[in-house]
Amino acid sequence: MESTKLSSKGQVIIPKHIRSSYHWETGQELIVIDTGDGILLKPKAPFSRSTLSEVAGSLKYQGAAKTIDDMNAAVAKGLKAQFYDCN
Helix, strand or coil, X not given: CCCCCECCCCCECCCHHHHHHCCCCCCCCEEEEXXXXXXXXXXXXXXXXXXXXXXXXXXXXXXXXXXHHHHHHHHHHHHHHHCCCCC
């Protein structure tokens, strides 16, 4: 566990090895969540949430339909990309 200090401007320095492990670069937007006994910092999603009905059909796909196995593999790949410590 590490500690840091709050500056007079309300700024906190996140240690470099933590920024590096989460791939947070300068300008990374973070969401601040009040947990009741502290705060949680999470990277802000680049896009706002949407429903399937809002985006269905917006990108036309040409080619053979994907199988359930293809879709499961794509989801697994996405999860690995999102959570760097998964193998």
